[in-house]
Amino acid sequence: MTPLRVLAAMSGGVDSAVAAALLAEQGHALTGITLKLWCYGRAPVGERACCTLDAIEDARAVARTMGFPHYVVEAEEVFRARVLQPFLDDYAAGRTPYPCALCNQHLKFGDLIARLELIGADALATGHYARVERDADGHPGLYRAADAAKDQSYALALVPYAALERVRFPLGALLKHEVRAHGARLGLQVWDKPESMDLCFVPDGDYAGTLAGSLGETRGLAPGAFVDRGGRRLGEHRGIVHYTVGQRRGLGIAAAEPLYVIEIDAHENRITVGPRAALDAPGLITAPANWLVPAPPAAGERVEVKIRYHHAPAPARLHPRADGRVEVRFATPQPAVTPGQLAVFYRGDRVLGGASIERALGAGDAPPAGDAPPAGARAAAALAPAAPTAP
Amino acid sequence: MIYFDHNASTPVRPEAAEAMREALAGLHANPSSAHAEGQRARAAVEAARAQVAALVGARPDQVVFTSGGTEGDHAGLIGLAWAAERRGRRVAISAVEHHAVHGAAEVLERLGFAIEHLPVSRSGVVDPAALDALPEDTTVVAVMLANNETGVIQPLAEIARRARARGMRVMSDAVQAAGKIPIAFDTLGAEALVISGHKFGGPKGAGALILARGAPWEPLFRGSAHERGRRGGTENLPGIVGLGVAAGLAARDLASESTRLTALRGRLEAAVRARVPGVVVHGADAPRLPNTVNLSIPGARSDHLLVALDARGVAVSAGAACASGGVEPSPVLSAMAVPRDLAVAALRLSMGRTTTADEVERVAEVLGEAARLAVGSPS
Numbered sequence: 001m002t003p004l005r006v007l008a009a010m011s012g013g014v015d016s017a018v019a020a021a022l023l024a025e026q027g028h029a030l031t032g033i034t035l036k037l038w039c040y041g042r043a044p045v046g047e048r049a050c051c052t053l054d055a056i057e058d059a060r061a062v063a064r065t066m067g068f069p070h071y072v073v074e075a076e077e078v079f080r081a082r083v084l085q086p087f088l089d090d091y092a093a094g095r096t097p098y099p100c101a102l103c104n105q106h107l108k109f110g111d112l113i114a115r116l117e118l119i120g121a122d123a124l125a126t127g128h129y130a131r132v133e134r135d136a137d138g139h140p141g142l143y144r145a146a147d148a149a150k151d152q153s154y155a156l157a158l159v160p161y162a163a164l165e166r167v168r169f170p171l172g173a174l175l176k177h178e179v180r181a182h183g184a185r186l187g188l189q190v191w192d193k194p195e196s197m198d199l200c201f202v203p204d205g206d207y208a209g210t211l212a213g214s215l216g217e218t219r220g221l222a223p224g225a226f227v228d229r230g231g232r233r234l235g236e237h238r239g240i241v242h243y244t245v246g247q248r249r250g251l252g253i254a255a256a257e258p259l260y261v262i263e264i265d266a267h268e269n270r271i272t273v274g275p276r277a278a279l280d281a282p283g284l285i286t287a288p289a290n291w292l293v294p295a296p297p298a299a300g301e302r303v304e305v306k307i308r309y310h311h312a313p314a315p316a317r318l319h320p321r322a323d324g325r326v327e328v329r330f331a332t333p334q335p336a337v338t339p340g341q342l343a344v345f346y347r348g349d350r351v352l353g354g355a356s357i358e359r360a361l362g363a364g365d366a367p368p369a370g371d372a373p374p375a376g377a378r379a380a381a382a383l384a385p386a387a388p389t390a391p
Numbered sequence: 392m393i394y395f396d397h398n399a400s401t402p403v404r405p406e407a408a409e410a411m412r413e414a415l416a417g418l419h420a421n422p423s424s425a426h427a428e429g430q431r432a433r434a435a436v437e438a439a440r441a442q443v444a445a446l447v448g449a450r451p452d453q454v455v456f457t458s459g460g461t462e463g464d465h466a467g468l469i470g471l472a473w474a475a476e477r478r479g480r481r482v483a484i485s486a487v488e489h490h491a492v493h494g495a496a497e498v499l500e501r502l503g504f505a506i507e508h509l510p511v512s513r514s515g516v517v518d519p520a521a522l523d524a525l526p527e528d529t530t531v532v533a534v535m536l537a538n539n540e541t542g543v544i545q546p547l548a549e550i551a552r553r554a555r556a557r558g559m560r561v562m563s564d565a566v567q568a569a570g571k572i573p574i575a576f577d578t579l580g581a582e583a584l585v586i587s588g589h590k591f592g593g594p595k596g597a598g599a600l601i602l603a604r605g606a607p608w609e610p611l612f613r614g615s616a617h618e619r620g621r622r623g624g625t626e627n628l629p630g631i632v633g634l635g636v637a638a639g640l641a642a643r644d645l646a647s648e649s650t651r652l653t654a655l656r657g658r659l660e661a662a663v664r665a666r667v668p669g670v671v672v673h674g675a676d677a678p679r680l681p682n683t684v685n686l687s688i689p690g691a692r693s694d695h696l697l698v699a700l701d702a703r704g705v706a707v708s709a710g711a712a713c714a715s716g717g718v719e720p721s722p723v724l725s726a727m728a729v730p731r732d733l734a735v736a737a738l739r740l741s742m743g744r745t746t747t748a749d750e751v752e753r754v755a756e757v758l759g760e761a762a763r764l765a766v767g768s769p770s
Contacts, residue, residue: 031702071698074719074735117764118695119702 005029006168007121009108010062010070012055014190016127017062018183019170023125024066025186031119032063032070035107037079037200058190065187073115075107082106084201084215091211092219094264095340096244098155098309098356099199104128105158105290113163123168128152131172132164135350140164142292142351147175154309157344157354158290208242217241224269226253229262229278237271240264246279246336260336280333281362283316286343286355288324293352296320297345304346305330307337307357313346326355329367337361393705393750397590397743398539398567398683404592407636411594414632422626423617436626439635446638447565447584448575449601455621456631459598460566461491463585464533466600466611466622467562468495471531471583472504474607475560479528483507485517485535485545486726489564492533509534514677515543515727522553531560536568536584540710540723540739541674542683544572551580560606566590566598570641571680572649582606588630592744593637597630644744652681652742659684659740659751666759671733673724682743687729687736688758691765696738699761705754708739 008020010032024030034056056072063070083102090097113124129145130153142164145151159167171179183191202210211217221239228234235253237243242250247261251273260279263272284307289296297303297318304313305328315331328343337360344354394402414435420428422436437451444451457463472482484496486508496506507529509521517534525532532554537544551561561581565574570591576584583606587598602608602621612623656679663670663686673685688696693709700707710721720734729737740754 031698033698069701071694071701073694073698074692115695118699118761 001027003027003029004123005119005121006031006123006125007112007116007119008032008125009112009127010034010059011127011196012058012190013127013196014183014188014193015129015171015179017059017188017190018179018186019125019127019168020068021062021066021186021188022170022182023168024068030063030066030068030125031121032059032068033112034059034070034072035075035079035112036072037075037083037103037107058193062188062190065189073112075111078107078111079103082110088211088215088217088219090340091207091241092217092266094220094240094266096338097340098342100155101158101342101354101356104156105160109156109159109163109167113166116166123166124163125168125170127171128156128169129171129176130156130169131349132167132169137294139294143172144346144349144351145169145171146173150176153346153351154306154342154344154354157292157342157351159292160290161292164292208239211241220266222269224271226251226271226273229272229274234259234273240266240269240271243271245338276335279335281330281335281337281360282333283327283329283361283365284337284343285358285361286326286328287358289320289326289345289353289355291353297352303352306342306344306346307334308341318345325358327361329361393754394745395705395707395740395742395750395754397746398542398739398741399708400589400595401592401743402745403589403594403633404637404640406640407593407633410636411629411633414629418628418632422628432628435632436628439631439638442635442639442642443586443599444601446574446642447569447586447601448573448577448579449584450577450604452619453576453601453604455600455602455618456626456634457585457598457600457622458596458627459589460489460564460585460587461494462611463566463587463598463600464489464491464562464564465495465498467564467583467585467602468492468531468533469498469611470608471560471562471606472499473609475530478558479530481505481507481526481529482531482533483509483522483525483529483559484533485509485511487511487515487517487538487541487543487723488533488535489539489566492535492562492564496533511726512677513728515541515674515723516677517545517550519546519549519553522550522557522559525557525559529557529559531562533562533564536563536565536574537572537680538674538723539567540721540737541677541685541727542567542680542741543674544568544678544680548578548580555580567680567683570638570645571652571682573645576601576603583608588634588637591637591641594630594633597627597634599634648744649681652746655742655746655748655751656681656684658748659742659755660686662752662755663758666755667762673727673729673737682741682746684740685724686738686740687733688738688762688766689733689736691736691762693736693738695765696736696758696761699764700757703757703761705757708741710734710737710739 006023006028008030010016060070083099087097087099129150131143135141144153180191220241223236225233226235226237243261245261257275259273262274262278299319301318305316306313314334317329319327339357341357342354343357345352418432420432422432440451440454443454500506509517511517534545534550554561562583563581564585566587569586582603584601589595610621615623617623667688669689671687697709720731724734
C-alpha cells in the first residue's frame with residue numbers, strides 16, 4: 001500500500017472519527033479538518049447536534065488519540081450563502097428543502113476538496129456510508145453502502161462527478177455496529193456517542209420555530225387558506241412553512257375522510273388538501289441534474305428513483321431534457337412527490353445521478369415525447385411527509 | 392519545524408528548566424515554614440523575585456508572584472478598582488487589550504462597574520488625549536504596553552501622565568513587552584504592571600504582578616499571608632524559580648536580542664513583500680516590538696494559510712487564537728478599522744531567541760507558496 005496524504009472531514013461524530021482513524025491506522029498521513037458551519041458557539045444545544053464547540057473538541061480528541069494534526073476551518077459564509085439561504089428560500093417558496101445534499105455538494109465535496117493542495121493531500125475522506133468503486137470501463141462510480149439501513153448515497157447525489165476521483169469512504173463496506181466496535185477498539189472517546197438525527201442548525205427538529213426564531217425568517221409565516229381541489233375554502237393554515245406535501249397530522253380541518261397536503265402555493269399563500277388518492281403522481285420534473293456517470297443516460301432508460309431519504313426506490317424511466325432537467329415517469333404512481341427533495345436515480349446499487357424535484361407531474365402532463373409539458377395540473381402526492389434528515 | 396509563534400509561548404530556556412528540575416528535586420519544603428528547609432525554599436523564591444524585579448526596573452518588594460498573565464490582569468485591574476471604589480465605579484480599558492483584561496473588566500461589570508473603551512488609531516495606537524474625555528468617576532485606566540497581535544507599543548508614559556493629572560490609576564499588561572523591550576517600572580508612572588514567564592523563556596503557569604509602593608490596591612486571593620498578604624496560596628516554587636532564571640537571562644540578552652530581532656523583522660517583511668506584492672503589515676507605522684509581524688495577504692484566508700504553513704513545517708498564529716481554534720476577525724484589527732476581508736486574512740509571525748536568518752528566508756518562501764494556493768482556493 002502506498003501511504004496517501006489524506007484530508008479527513010471530521011464533524012465530531014463517531015462515523016467521521018472512525019473513518020479518519022481507520023485510515024490513520026492503515027498508515028496513511030491524515031490531517032483532520034472540522035468545518036465551522038453554523039451552530040458552533042458558547043451554548044451547545046445538545047450532544048446530538050453536530051457542529052457545536054463540543055463537537056470540535058471531540059474531533060480534536062480523536063486526532064490526538066490517533067496522532068495526527070487537526071484544524072478548524074471557518075466555513076460559515078459559504079454555508080450561509082450556499083446552504084442556509086437556499087434552505088430559507090425553498091421554505092418560503094413552499095418547497096421542502098434537503099440542505100444536507102447542498103452541504104455535501106458545496107462544502108465537503110466542493111470547498112474542502114478544492115483545498116487539498118493546501119496541505120498537499122491526495123484524497124478527501126469522510127464518514128459517509130457509501131462506496132466509490134470503478135466500473136467495468138474504469139470510471140469511478142458512487143454506490144450504496146453495505147449497511148442498507150445507514151446508506152447515505154442519497155445525500156451524496158449532488159456531489160460533483162470529478163470529486164469521486166479524490167474521495168475515500170472508509171465506512172462504505174462496514175455495518176454501523178462494526179463502526180462503533182472499531183471506535184471502541186481504537187480507544188476513541190466518541191465510540192458510543194449518540195447519532196445526530198437532526199439538521200445541525202435545527203437541533204431540536206422544530207423547523208418552523210427555528211426559521212422564525214434564530215434564522216429571523218419572516219416569509220411564509222402569514223396565515224392563509226386551506227382549500228380543496230375545487231378551490232373551496234376549508235379552513236385557515238398557520239403559515240406555509242409549517243406544512244409539507246403529504247402531511248396529514250396537525251391540519252385541524254374536520255372532514256369525513258383523512259385529508260393530506262397536496263400542494264403548497266406560496267404565491268397565493270394557499271394550501272390545497274385532498275384525500276390520500278390525490279397524493280399519487282405518475283412522475284416528476286427535476287431541476288437540472290447532476291450526473292455521476294460519464295454521460296447522461298439515454299431517453300427512456302429504466303432505473304429506480306428514490307424521492308426522499310426514507311423512500312424505497314421505485315422503478316421508473318428517465319427522460320433527460322436538453323436543458324439539463326429530467327422527466328421521471330414511474331412504473332406505478334408514487335405518493336407525496338415533494339418539491340425541494342431530491343430525486344436520486346439508481347441502477348442497482350449505483351447512483352447514476354440526482355436532482356432537486358421541481359414539481360410532480362399530473363394527469364394533464366403530456367407523455368415524455370415532447371419537451372414542454374402543458375401548464376396547469378400540479379397535483380402532487382404523499383404518505384410519509386418528507387423531512388430533511390441528516391446525512 | 393520552524394517556530395514563528397513566540398508571542399503564544401516560547402521554548403523554555405535550558406538554564407531555567409535545569410533550575411526548575413533542581414528545585415523540584417531539592418526544595419520540597421513550604422517557603423512559609425519556619426525551619427531551615429523552609430528557609431532554603433524561601434531563599435529560592437526571593438532570589439527569583441530579585442531577578443524579576445531587575446527585568447522590569449522595579450524593587451523586589453513590588454513583585455507579587457501569580458499564575459501568569461490572566462491572573463495578573465485580573466488582580467491588577469480589579470484590585471485597583473476596588474481600592475478606589477469610593478471615588479467611582481468606572482474603569483477604562485483600551486480597545487486592543489488582551490482577552491484577559493477584557494475578562495477582568497467583565498468581572499467588574501458583573502459587580503456593577505461601568506466600563507469605558509479607549510479607541511485606537513488605524514496604526515493601533517491609543518490616543519492619550521482620549522483620557523481627557525473620560526467621565527469624572529473613572530478611577531482606573533488599563534492600557535497594555537505592547538499588543539500581543541500586532542506588537543504595537545503604546546505611549547504609556549504619556550498615558551500615565553494624563554491619568555495622574557486626572558487622579559486615575561494605571562494598569563498595564565506588559566506580558567508581550569517584558570523581555571523584548573526595556574521596561575522601567577519606577578519611572579513609567581503605572582500603579583500595576585503584569586508579566587508572564589512563558590513569553591520570555593520561562594515556564595507556563597508563573598508570572599508576576601508588579602505593584603507601585605503605596606498604591607491603593609486590594610488583593611483578589613485572600614485568607615493567608617503569602618506574598619505579604621497580596622496573593623494567598625502556597626507559592627509555585629519550581630515555576631517561580633524558572634521564571635526568575637528566565638527573567639535574568641532575558642534582562643542580560645535584551646539589548647543584543649532586540650537589535651538582532653529588529654533586523655530580522657525588517658528582513659522578513661522585505662522578503663515577504665518581494666514575494667507577495669500587496670501584502671499589508673498591520674501597525675507598520677507605529678513603534679512595534681522587534682519580533683512581531685502581523686500581516687494580511689489579500690484573498691488568502693488565515694485559517695487556510697495556517698494549515699498550509701503547518702503542513703510545510705512552519706508554525707504561526709492565525710489572527711488571534713479563539714476558543715474553537717477557528718478564525719474570526721480579530722477585535723484588535725477591527726478596532727484598527729482593518730476591513731473585514733483583510734482582517735480574516737491576518738497572520739501573526741512572531742520570532743524569538745531561537746529564530747535564525749535562514750528561518751526568516753524559508754518562512755518568506757513558504758508563505759509565498761502557501762499564499763498562491765490559498766488565494767486560488769474558493770472561500
